[in-house]
Amino acid sequence: MSYTNLIIEIDDNFIGTITLNRPEQLNTFSSQMAAELYSALIDMDRHPGVRVILLKGAGKAFCAGIDVNELEGKTALEYRDWIEHMERPLIVISRLAKPVIAQVHGVAAANGMGLAVAADLTIAADHAKMGLTAINVGLNCVGPVIPVSRVVGRKKALELLLYGDLIKAPELLQLGLVNRIVPKEDLQEEAYRWAVTLGRKSPVAVQIAKKGFYGSEDMGYLKQFELMNEAFARLCTTSDAREGVAAFFEKRRPQWKQC
DSSP, X not given: OOOSSEEEEEOTTSEEEXXXXXXXXXXXXXXXXXXXXXXXXXXXXXXXXXXXXXXXXXXTOSXXXXXXXXXXXXXXXXXXXXXXXXXXXXXXXXXXXXXXXXXXXXXXXXXXXXXXXXXXXXXXXXXXXXXXXXXXXXXXXXXTHHHHHHHXXXXXXXXXXXXXXXXXXXXXXXXXXXXXXXXXXXXXXXXXXXXXXXXXXXXXXXXXXXXXXXXXXXXOHHHHHHHHHHHHHHHHTSHHHHHHHHHHHHTSOOOOOOO
């Protein structure tokens, strides 16, 4: 598939990079970009040469939300379908087999914050800011707040949803909304290095871990252990598990077969 609003790259280190490419619009979601991003994530997940998906934005910002030029002239049902379309990329990330790392610089606002936090892992520049800002223009971020609330809990999520403040990098790290903060000038290199490090792990082990994590998230405590132990048992039967243990004892780098 060809993309108008994205830049797609796949390299020899098994990293598939998706760059949001509407820099003049601060990478805000248009309907077309939302459709392209959803398709690109699915395509990357199916690509045999990709183990880790790196998601970033071109220009000054990661993503400043949804393009408000599309707001006018819809019925209530049309608005519902429209916002569900915009949120599909956020939702699908948890369903992908492969891990997604968000590389955040500048602003990640509204749906952009939702996307950054919905990613499995997030690395941000020290100047980055995030916020559920739609409340400031008479709207709200009731979709993007869902992944945010999973991280920060009810009280802080409601504060972010109702006040719409932009949160600076140190607080983002403190709240657990990002995994790492790095200097702005090092973001590109550090995000890629982090992705490559993950890409060198057993793809089977990583994918089973991710699936188990999301699959057990809403279960009761004991049920979580049952599901995770089943996942571990399946992993132990794979060629990659045997190869990883053998490589450890033989003090060599493992050669993953992805099976």
